[in-house]
Amino acid sequence: MITPIIVMGVSGCGKTTLARALANALGATALDADDFHPAGNVEKxxxxxxxxxxDRGPWLASLNAExxxxxxxxxxxxxxxxxLKQRYRDTLAADIAVxxxxxxxxxxxxxxARMRAREGHYMPESLLRSQFDALERPTDAICISVSLTPVEQLQLALASLPK
Structure with missing residues (x-):
C-alpha cells in the first residue's frame, strides 16, 4: 500500500527541507504544499x-486530490x-486509508530566527504568531524537534516511520 507522509508544522520550521530529505531517502516524490496555493492566497x-x-479549504482539497x-x-x-488544525489534517487525509x-x-x-535567516519566501515573520495561534498539536504524529540538525531529524523520522 502506498502511504503518503506529511511533514507538518508552522511556517519556517523546516518542513520542506525534511520532506525533500525523506523523499530522497525513500525514493519518493517530494511535494511542497506552498506550490499549490492559488495566487490570491500567496498575495494575501x-x-x-x-x-x-x-482561503485554505480549496487548497487543502486540491492537496488531498493530488x-x-x-x-x-x-x-x-x-x-x-x-x-495546523485537525480539520485541515482530516481534509488532507480524506479517503486515504493510512x-x-x-x-x-x-x-x-x-x-x-530561522525565518529571518531564509531568503526568497513570501511568508513574513509577522504571520508566525497567527500560525502558532492556529496550531492544534497533533496527537498521532512523530514529533521531532526543530533544534535537531536536518540529518538528525531525517534519522529520527526514518527510524520512527513503519518499515
Missing part, C-alpha cells in the same frame, strides 16, 4: 494577512504542509 500572505479557513491521484498511480509522496504524520516542533523564538 505576502501582504502579511493570515489565511482564513475559507495525494489520492499519486497513490492511485503507485507513487509514494512526502508532502510538506503546515496542516497516512503518516511528522510534526516539526519548536518554539516561536527559535522558528522566528
Amino acid at each position: 500572505m505576502r501582504a502579511g494577512t493570515p489565511l482564513t479557513d475559507e 495525494l489520492r491521484s499519486r497513490a492511485a498511480l503507485g507513487e509514494r509522496v512526502v508532502l510538506a504542509c503546515s496542516a 497516512m503518516h504524520w511528522v510534526f516539526l516542533d519548536g518554539n516561536a523564538d527559535e522558528i522566528a
Whole structure:
C-alpha cells in the first residue's frame, strides 16, 4: 500500500527541507504544499494577512486530490504542509486509508530566527504568531524537534516511520 507522509508544522520550521530529505531517502516524490496555493492566497500572505479557513479549504482539497491521484498511480509522496488544525489534517487525509504524520516542533523564538535567516519566501515573520495561534498539536504524529540538525531529524523520522 502506498502511504503518503506529511511533514507538518508552522511556517519556517523546516518542513520542506525534511520532506525533500525523506523523499530522497525513500525514493519518493517530494511535494511542497506552498506550490499549490492559488495566487490570491500567496498575495494575501505576502501582504502579511493570515489565511482564513475559507482561503485554505480549496487548497487543502486540491492537496488531498493530488495525494489520492499519486497513490492511485503507485507513487509514494512526502508532502510538506503546515496542516495546523485537525480539520485541515482530516481534509488532507480524506479517503486515504493510512497516512503518516511528522510534526516539526519548536518554539516561536527559535522558528522566528530561522525565518529571518531564509531568503526568497513570501511568508513574513509577522504571520508566525497567527500560525502558532492556529496550531492544534497533533496527537498521532512523530514529533521531532526543530533544534535537531536536518540529518538528525531525517534519522529520527526514518527510524520512527513503519518499515
